[in-house]
């Protein structure tokens with residue numbers, strides 16, 4: 697009797713497996729970022745007037761090299777390449793990379809900076825990882841969402857909206873009046889500031905409920921946090937409640953505005 701060799705399933709056959717692969721890569725990039733953090737570095741100001749450091753560039757090089765090994769056929773749109781005008785054509789499936797989100801927080805040395813990698817399919821983030829190396833906390837999401845903190849892995853999920861009111865999050869370094877005006881329409885019990893994509897993760901792990909962002913962001917700032925939040929039971933919508941989608945190449949991958957919610961958007 698001839699035996700047919702069993703083909704093992706591709707290790708990247710599920711959104712969770714992809715998020716795990718991104719997590720490994722983000723940890724490697726995070727370690728390189730922490731080496732630069734320890735020795736200190738200067739910032740250069742990019743054309744969009746945002747800062748970039750050696751850490752952003754070293755981390756992005758590691759991520760691009762590792763992604764080319766594990767997902768060689770998927771185009772990658774990465775922040776520092778894009779800043780130099782190197783942007784591949786994207787189809788229905790592509791990867792977004794922000795090697796160091798919260799560069800201002802990195803320079804201010806407050807620990808609120810992250811490595812972000814997300815897979816987009818048909819305009820939506822289906823797997824993603826957010827790693828905050830300074831506080832050794834990793835969030836990932838595919839079909840499920842999880843956090844690894846101090847070496848312990850736990851499933852995370854969003855919480856029901858508290859009856860006493862919502863906890864709202866805002867950017868620490870880029871506050872904007874329109875986001876404040878949006879929040880004024882809801883019952884807000886507590887308001888906190890945080891840097892980077894960690895704001896999505898705070899909602900995903902059930903310690904906050906809403907994060908509106910009317911100020912400028914790029915798709916790579918948002919996609920990985922969006923993947924984690926969606927997998928944890930939340931959502932990211934346009935302020936009018938429409939879907940918030942990715943792949944806006946003609947707009948230079950710029951977002952307009954979005955609101956991240958832990959549950960369905962409550963009535964105003």
Ligand SMILES: Nc1ncnc2c1ncn2[C@@H]1O[C@H](COP(=O)(O)O)[C@@H](OP(=O)(O)O)[C@H]1O
Nearest residue numbers: 746796797798799867869870891892912913914
């Ligand atoms: N004027 C602007 N244009 C485009 N993006 C901006 C911007 N001001 C801030 N951002 C985005 O906001 C991100 C920081 O978010 P937060 O304010 O929540 O920490 C920045 O990510 P980087 O640090 O990766 O550049 C940057 O992409």
Ligand SMILES: [Mg+2]
Nearest residue numbers: 794797798917
């Ligand atoms: Mg960013």
